[in-house]
Amino acid sequence: MKSGAGRTARILPAVLPPLISVLLAFIVGGLLLILLGYNPLEAYAMLFRGAFGSTNRICEILVKAAPLIILALGISIAFKSQIWNIGGDGQFTIGAIFSVWVALNVGLPPVLLAPLTFLAAFAGGAFWGGIAGLLKSRFNANEVITTLMLNYIAVYILGWLVLGPMMDPAGHGFPQTQLVGEALRMPILIAHTRLHGGIILALIMVVLIYFFWKTTLGFRIELVGKSVKVARYAGINVPRTMVLTMVISGGMAGIAGWCEVFGIHYRLLDHLAAGYGYLAIVVALLADLNPIGIIISAFFFSALMVGGATMERMAGIPFSLVDIIEGLVIIFVISRVIYTRWRGDRA
Amino acid sequence: MLDQLFTAGFVISFLAGAVRMSVPILLPALGEIFTERAGILNLGLEGIMLVGSVCGFWGTYATGSLLVGLLAAVAAGILFSLVMAFLCITVRANQIIAGTAVTILGGGLSILIFRAVFGIRMLPPSVEIFHPLHIPLLSKIPLLGPILFQQNLMVYLTWALMIVSGIVLFKTTFGLKVRAVGEHPRAADSRGINVILIRYICVMIGGGFAGLGGAFLSIGFMNTFLDQMTGGRGFIAVAVVIFSRWNPYRAMGAALIFGCANALQLRLQALGFPIPHQFLLAFPYVLTILALISVSKRAEVPAAFTIPYTRGES
Numbered sequence: 001m002k003s004g005a006g007r008t009a010r011i012l013p014a015v016l017p018p019l020i021s022v023l024l025a026f027i028v029g030g031l032l033l034i035l036l037g038y039n040p041l042e043a044y045a046m047l048f049r050g051a052f053g054s055t056n057r058i059c060e061i062l063v064k065a066a067p068l069i070i071l072a073l074g075i076s077i078a079f080k081s082q083i084w085n086i087g088g089d090g091q092f093t094i095g096a097i098f099s100v101w102v103a104l105n106v107g108l109p110p111v112l113l114a115p116l117t118f119l120a121a122f123a124g125g126a127f128w129g130g131i132a133g134l135l136k137s138r139f140n141a142n143e144v145i146t147t148l149m150l151n152y153i154a155v156y157i158l159g160w161l162v163l164g165p166m167m168d169p170a171g172h173g174f175p176q177t178q179l180v181g182e183a184l185r186m187p188i189l190i191a192h193t194r195l196h197g198g199i200i201l202a203l204i205m206v207v208l209i210y211f212f213w214k215t216t217l218g219f220r221i222e223l224v225g226k227s228v229k230v231a232r233y234a235g236i237n238v239p240r241t242m243v244l245t246m247v248i249s250g251g252m253a254g255i256a257g258w259c260e261v262f263g264i265h266y267r268l269l270d271h272l273a274a275g276y277g278y279l280a281i282v283v284a285l286l287a288d289l290n291p292i293g294i295i296i297s298a299f300f301f302s303a304l305m306v307g308g309a310t311m312e313r314m315a316g317i318p319f320s321l322v323d324i325i326e327g328l329v330i331i332f333v334i335s336r337v338i339y340t341r342w343r344g345d346r347a
Numbered sequence: 348m349l350d351q352l353f354t355a356g357f358v359i360s361f362l363a364g365a366v367r368m369s370v371p372i373l374l375p376a377l378g379e380i381f382t383e384r385a386g387i388l389n390l391g392l393e394g395i396m397l398v399g400s401v402c403g404f405w406g407t408y409a410t411g412s413l414l415v416g417l418l419a420a421v422a423a424g425i426l427f428s429l430v431m432a433f434l435c436i437t438v439r440a441n442q443i444i445a446g447t448a449v450t451i452l453g454g455g456l457s458i459l460i461f462r463a464v465f466g467i468r469m470l471p472p473s474v475e476i477f478h479p480l481h482i483p484l485l486s487k488i489p490l491l492g493p494i495l496f497q498q499n500l501m502v503y504l505t506w507a508l509m510i511v512s513g514i515v516l517f518k519t520t521f522g523l524k525v526r527a528v529g530e531h532p533r534a535a536d537s538r539g540i541n542v543i544l545i546r547y548i549c550v551m552i553g554g555g556f557a558g559l560g561g562a563f564l565s566i567g568f569m570n571t572f573l574d575q576m577t578g579g580r581g582f583i584a585v586a587v588v589i590f591s592r593w594n595p596y597r598a599m600g601a602a603l604i605f606g607c608a609n610a611l612q613l614r615l616q617a618l619g620f621p622i623p624h625q626f627l628l629a630f631p632y633v634l635t636i637l638a639l640i641s642v643s644k645r646a647e648v649p650a651a652f653t654i655p656y657t658r659g660e661s
Contacts, residue, residue, distance in 0.1 A: 135636070145585065148586075149635050150636070
């Protein structure tokens with residue numbers, strides 16, 4: 001009993017601020033809706049029913065949450081090190097490209113080929129993230145700009161591949177590649193839904209990252225984030241750690257790309273990432289970069305997306321309300337400090 | 348195919364297109380130069396541009412006056428940039444995170460406003476946009492005339508604003524204060540410069556310019572608002588600012604490079620040219636990364652860039 005109370009006292013301060021941020025975002029979003037002539041109660045009711053109204057919908061939430069969790073874990077690694085990787089979209093895309101290329105071009109039995117596609121996805125994402133890491137450590141090139149530019153470059157590379165060298169010859173000119181072999185696809189967990197093994201993969205990744213922070217490398221990455229100076233005094237090779245951080249962060253995004261391709265599309269399509277990388281930043285921040293928190297946060301935002309699509313269809317309220325709530329959530333999360341500061345001033 | 352490329356007609360239409368396409372990048376970049384010179388990185392430009400774009404269109408549609416549209420866009424840009432200013436200056440939040448939030452919020456807000464005002468229609472609502480304005484005499488100069496002086500009013504306005512920005516930044520006390528605040532806020536503060544105020548003003552200047560840049564797309568280039576019609580130009584503007592080493596005149600050159608790539612890919616695609624158009628589109632982004640490498644070595648970054656200012660802490 002006593003330890004239970006102690007646990008509540010520990011968990012509450014961690015859980016309350018994000019909850020309040022979400023609540024405030026919904027309130028401000030609701031006020032905006034009123035201002036623009038919509039009924040917020042109807043909107044939110046539709047949002048909720050759209051997200052949780054049927055098993056199928058809940059499965060869709062998990063389908064969306066899987067790559068989002070993996071991406072957000074990758075983002076959290078970079079952000080903890082104070083490296084602002086906003087290149088999730090690009091790393092996701094390049095990872096997907098590498099893995100599909102391997103799946104379509106390497107002649108191996110599926111038992112060997114499947115893990116190889118997974119490794120290729122990690123390598124692709126790691127390569128794309130590593131470029132930004134290398135440019136930062138070597139030339140002090142701001143990683144915000146480089147990762148951003150690499151996002152656009154990745155999108156164009158994908159666009160070129162699916163309309164050019166990798167285009168499905170039998171695809172009637174659609175911007176897509178051939179399907180990957182059936183044996184390589186992720187198994188469906190519940191029949192007649194799209195729910196695939198990706199969510200299990202995501203949970204495994206959460207456990208891995210949870211323990212990653214307890215390894216020496218995890219500790220080094222965190223220390224570089226806390227203070228480059230201290231890290232240097234501690235004998236850490238800061239530039240190398242930075243590159244490594246971006247390699248791991250990008251590699252995770254690549255795996256998220258693998259999860260999306262081998263779980264849902266089974267092929268490359270144009271504009272595959274579609275802003276997942278940016279959403280993952282929101283997910284990671286709401287969770288305060290905590291791996292367990294990322295699961296909840298990803299589930300929440302996936303539910304918003306699934307519910308938002310229904311809300312637009314059924315009630316005619318634009319899906320962009322979901323984007324507004326996402327933006328507001330971050331704003332309230334980062335504005336929290338001002339409340340503590342005011343309270344500190346008065347004390 | 349090559350002879351099609353080297354006709355005077357093609358070159359003129361291509362370069363005139365490049366000049367036009369440089370405007371929605373140059374406008375936000377000019378404002379961002381002020382913002383960054385004062386020490387703040389506004390990654391929310393993309394979102395602010397979108398809000399400006401929809402408000403500019405709405406203002407024009409409602410009143411039938413392009414001028415009202417422009418003013419609405421600037422006002423909306425300034426107002427919305429206050430969110431960014433509050434987060435970066437008062438809250439002292441991480442500017443990259445704040446910028447991401449403002450971009451996501453602005454994207455959603457612009458679409459919501461557009462749907463709320465115009466509903467869903469078979470044909471998108473449209474307005475009469477700025478028409479090309481042939482400047483007497485100048486527009487008759489061979490080659491240069493049609494490229495530079497048969498553009499619309501917003502293009503000329505952009506050039507005027509570039510010159511004004513350069514003068515304000517390098518030749519006035521206000522410009523000096525801005526640069527002082529970005530280089531050494533503590534020293535500026537001890538000289539009686541209100542660091543917080545200057546930073547707020549600079550973010551708002553950036554917001555006004557971004558709003559104008561957004562409006563160029565909806566009422567100076569196309570004649571309607573489209574979801575996410577900025578297509579990353581806000582981010583490109585940030586890159587252009589760094590590329591140009593925080594100088595309004597060089598920013599124009601940088602914006603023109605992006606404009607050229609954009610105009611060229613449209614035309615080469617139309618001609619069925621064998622170089623994949625995606626490569627041409629990707630080229631400016633590659634160039635930005637290369638430029639960043641060369642700039643980084645010279646370290647001309649404002650010294651207090653992205654660092655929040657607190658009085659009293661040492």
